[in-house]
Amino acid sequence: MNDSAVEASSKETSKQGLPRLADVAAHAGVSSKTVSRVVNNEANVRPQVRAQVLRSVAALGYRPNAAARALVTQRTHQIGLIATASSLYGPTAGLFSLEQAAWKAGYGLTLTTVQEASEAQLGEAIHYLMVRGVEGVIVSGVAGVLHLGTSTLADMPLVSTSPITTESAKHVLVDSDQVAGTRAAVRHLYNSGHRLIAHLAGPLGWDSAARRRDGWRLELEDLGLHPGPLLEGDWSPRSGYEAALTLDRTAATAIVVANDHMAMGAIRAFTEKGLHIPDDMSVVGFDDVPEAAYQIVPLTTVRQDFSSVAERSVHELIQLIEGRPAEETCIHLPTELIVRASTARCFGNPN
Amino acid sequence: MNDSAVEASSKETSKQGLPRLADVAAHAGVSSKTVSRVVNNEANVRPQVRAQVLRSVAALGYRPNAAARALVTQRTHQIGLIATASSLYGPTAGLFSLEQAAWKAGYGLTLTTVQEASEAQLGEAIHYLMVRGVEGVIVSGVAGVLHLGTSTLADMPLVSTSPITTESAKHVLVDSDQVAGTRAAVRHLYNSGHRLIAHLAGPLGWDSAARRRDGWRLELEDLGLHPGPLLEGDWSPRSGYEAALTLDRTAATAIVVANDHMAMGAIRAFTEKGLHIPDDMSVVGFDDVPEAAYQIVPLTTVRQDFSSVAERSVHELIQLIEGRPAEETCIHLPTELIVRASTARCFGNPN
DNA sequence: TCTACTTGATCGCGCTGCCCG
DNA sequence: ACGGGCAGCGCGATCAAGTAG
Numbered sequence: 001m002n003d004s005a006v007e008a009s010s011k012e013t014s015k016q017g018l019p020r021l022a023d024v025a026a027h028a029g030v031s032s033k034t035v036s037r038v039v040n041n042e043a044n045v046r047p048q049v050r051a052q053v054l055r056s057v058a059a060l061g062y063r064p065n066a067a068a069r070a071l072v073t074q075r076t077h078q079i080g081l082i083a084t085a086s087s088l089y090g091p092t093a094g095l096f097s098l099e100q101a102a103w104k105a106g107y108g109l110t111l112t113t114v115q116e117a118s119e120a121q122l123g124e125a126i127h128y129l130m131v132r133g134v135e136g137v138i139v140s141g142v143a144g145v146l147h148l149g150t151s152t153l154a155d156m157p158l159v160s161t162s163p164i165t166t167e168s169a170k171h172v173l174v175d176s177d178q179v180a181g182t183r184a185a186v187r188h189l190y191n192s193g194h195r196l197i198a199h200l201a202g203p204l205g206w207d208s209a210a211r212r213r214d215g216w217r218l219e220l221e222d223l224g225l226h227p228g229p230l231l232e233g234d235w236s237p238r239s240g241y242e243a244a245l246t247l248d249r250t251a252a253t254a255i256v257v258a259n260d261h262m263a264m265g266a267i268r269a270f271t272e273k274g275l276h277i278p279d280d281m282s283v284v285g286f287d288d289v290p291e292a293a294y295q296i297v298p299l300t301t302v303r304q305d306f307s308s309v310a311e312r313s314v315h316e317l318i319q320l321i322e323g324r325p326a327e328e329t330c331i332h333l334p335t336e337l338i339v340r341a342s343t344a345r346c347f348g349n350p351n
Numbered sequence: 352m353n354d355s356a357v358e359a360s361s362k363e364t365s366k367q368g369l370p371r372l373a374d375v376a377a378h379a380g381v382s383s384k385t386v387s388r389v390v391n392n393e394a395n396v397r398p399q400v401r402a403q404v405l406r407s408v409a410a411l412g413y414r415p416n417a418a419a420r421a422l423v424t425q426r427t428h429q430i431g432l433i434a435t436a437s438s439l440y441g442p443t444a445g446l447f448s449l450e451q452a453a454w455k456a457g458y459g460l461t462l463t464t465v466q467e468a469s470e471a472q473l474g475e476a477i478h479y480l481m482v483r484g485v486e487g488v489i490v491s492g493v494a495g496v497l498h499l500g501t502s503t504l505a506d507m508p509l510v511s512t513s514p515i516t517t518e519s520a521k522h523v524l525v526d527s528d529q530v531a532g533t534r535a536a537v538r539h540l541y542n543s544g545h546r547l548i549a550h551l552a553g554p555l556g557w558d559s560a561a562r563r564r565d566g567w568r569l570e571l572e573d574l575g576l577h578p579g580p581l582l583e584g585d586w587s588p589r590s591g592y593e594a595a596l597t598l599d600r601t602a603a604t605a606i607v608v609a610n611d612h613m614a615m616g617a618i619r620a621f622t623e624k625g626l627h628i629p630d631d632m633s634v635v636g637f638d639d640v641p642e643a644a645y646q647i648v649p650l651t652t653v654r655q656d657f658s659s660v661a662e663r664s665v666h667e668l669i670q671l672i673e674g675r676p677a678e679e680t681c682i683h684l685p686t687e688l689i690v691r692a693s694t695a696r697c698f699g700n701p702n
Numbered sequence: 703t704c705t706a707c708t709t710g711a712t713c714g715c716g717c718t719g720c721c722c723g
Numbered sequence: 724a725c726g727g728g729c730a731g732c733g734c735g736a737t738c739a740a741g742t743a744g
Contacts (some may be wrong), residue, residue, distance in 0.1 A: 017506075018481070020732095020733060020734085021733065021734065021735095022733080022734095030709080030710090031709065031710045031711080032710090032733090032734085032735095033709075033710060033711085033735080033736090034708090034709060034710075036734070036735060036736095037708095037709090037735095040735080043707095044706095044707060044708055044709090045708070045709085046707090046708065046709095049708085049709085063478055063481065063482045064482065064733085064734075065422075065482070065484075065732090065733055065734070066418075066482050066483045066484055067417075067418045067419075067421035067422040067427070067484055067732085067733080067734090068418075068422050068715090068732070068733035068734040068735090069733080069734055069735075070418035070715095070734095071416075071418040071419050071422055071714095071715050071716065071717090071732090071733080071734075071735095072714080072715050072733080072734050072735050072736080073715090073734085073735065073736095074715080076418065078461075078483075081462075083447070085447040085448075085450070085451060086447065087440070087443060087444045087446075087447065087641075087657075089438070092438060092443040092446065093438045095438075095443065095446070095462075096434070096436040096437065096438065096464050097436075099436070099462050099463065099464050100436060100464060103463065103464070108461055108463070108479075108483055109461065109462045109463075110429075110459055110460065110461050110462075111432075111446075111450050111460045111461075111462050112450065112454065112459070112460070113447050113450050113451060113454070127414060128459075130414060131414045131415065131416075131417050132417050132429075132459055133416075133417050133418055236641055237641050237642040237644065237645035238641075238644070238645065240645070241645050261641060261642050261645075264642045264645050264646065265642070265645040267647060268645045268646065268647055268649070271647050290438075290587055290588050290589075290612060291588040291612050291615045291616070291642070293588065293589070294588035294589065294591070294592050294612075294615050294616040294619045295615065295619065295646070295647070296618060296619055296622050296646070296647045296648070297647070298619070306438075371715095371716060371717085372716065372717065372718095373716080373717095381726075381727090382726065382727045382728080383716090383717080383718095383727090384717095384718080384719095384726075384727060384728080384729095385725090385726060385727075387717070387718060387719095388718095388725095388726085391718080394724090394725095395724060395725055395726080396724095396725070396726080397724085397725065397726090400725085400726085415716085415717075416715090416716055416717070418715085418716080418717095419715070419716035419717040419718090419732090420716080420717055420718075421717095421732095422715090422716080422717075422718095422731095422732045422733065422734090423716080423717050423718050423719080423731075423732050424717085424718065424719090424732085425732080704744105705743100705744090706742100706743085706744085707741105707742080707743080707744100708740100708741080708742075708743100709739105709740080709741070709742095710738100710739090710740080710741090711737105711738095711739085711740095712736100712737090712738095712739105713735105713736085713737085714734100714735100714736095715733105715734090715735095715736105716732105717731100717732090718730105718731100718732095719729100719730090719731095719732105720728105720729090720730085721727100721728090721729090721730105722726105722727085722728080722729100723725105723726090723727080723728100
């Protein structure tokens, strides 16, 4: 049997039926303050007493009441997460890492969603979370640049994957290095002989989409090349398919796509048009979703490390919450180019 | 000593710097109880007074303190979500629907994760959530059958996508009708002339995987057919790829795969072995992930309506929380077979 | 006696429920 | 019909009191 059995014995009371500090104290024959000391791992309790209290805690299945504790300490150890309501791979991939990192650090996660990154919706979301007592906020996978007007909002520790206009020492950006990601993709294509390199961007209202486009353009310029056609999708496979259908086959020999799912749609479209991947068209995705490696044409892509972003976000946020100022306010984590079979040497340009 | 009465006419105080009920009361020139009435929309407040209080609330930017309120009312309007830590499409797809449904109903969502569906981990997770004051729990995307031993756990309103052994009027199952899903897939293949129909299952420790396998087997039996080979993966594209590699090409002309991502891996494997999809092998997936329609061979699959499952789950949970007993304890929502290009008529069996 | 350690009584966090005028 | 006083939810903090060396 379980020695820490959670069996409700007969005596203790509480409106919820859960045992309280006082019940443990009575059971252990000490004062409630002593129980509090033990529960909070304070010093200056005799090992004997501590052990006895611990035994009573286990016997009664006592758990401290978070509301009461929050009321008196003014601390909730809760983090709020604001996400855009969508099942995009990127935003959801880091979610559980976020929760686990928070959990390890002793924080809980309260989730809320917004439709768009307007100041109004963001403000509403943050207030919603403040009412619930969160001590900091992570904004993940939200479209644009964040504007936070009022002082109470600016005072809230906040980590975001999008840049924030508000001047505040309590705001930090943590994200993959999008620019470096598409730069690497372009360089890979260039080294394979491609000179006409298109880009299929995500919705350019999203900061991450804009930054991926910038990386593509910047690298091309550094290479002395003119940017190829620029298309725009909405992250969905369908939009990738539709955008790729509009691409003139003579306009590019390769395309950098802003995420894997649009890349899959694009490959489907190219295939329908009779182009062979990669011989007639090289395609690079972004994200490295799990199925990317197992497409009929395994996808060359830029891998993002979503867990690292999540863990770093939680880490930085907790620093902020606990009053340590951020050392860097913009943290870009590396991406990695994964070369598979959707890119090939371009023989049109034997370089 | 402390003339705490009327110090705060226009200078609100509180440890967090946030205004309290008493500050609003002072500002509006009423008692704090009256402010409480207004904030909680209680009756018996003159419109004039109500308006004045509302004005003060707005002027001070007052938001009620959730911890204090929870402490006294024993209600938090928080729902806990227990999920398995993984970025599987299914579990995450319904997540934001869950949050939005909860939000609409006036509840917040607290997230936690478990590694496996053991009683110990689940009990731990539920306790973690109880401490945080959740009034009900949704268990989503967790592997096996749930065993909840102790009485405090059995008393917690709980909605799950997995069956629960515990006898409790407060536990409800809401999920897609997995059995009907794979049954429909098998029937579709049968109607296309297939007689050798294999199954690539998810990890059979997962209840949903077991139920999908059952549907496959049951339909086959109803059709008077022997079940074809049964393979098992772990939901990942890689596992689908590896499992499909082991399938003897004479053993089946079609395969029902327990999710789309394994189906993609399987298609990749078949393609490598020189089989053409769908001519040499028909493949049916499960889920209808967004990219399924945009594969080079668009995937025939069984669509699950994750938002409906999520919304229904929240609905049922709130019924339970508010003391209305469940009318049904097992709710299965319909799935839909989406026929695309990965299945074709089997000419080996001209039927 | 003094110091170091250990324990307990009392109060109040911000809010709502009860009961009163 | 309307508004206010007061108690107390469960916990941690303060400070005083107790025990041993």
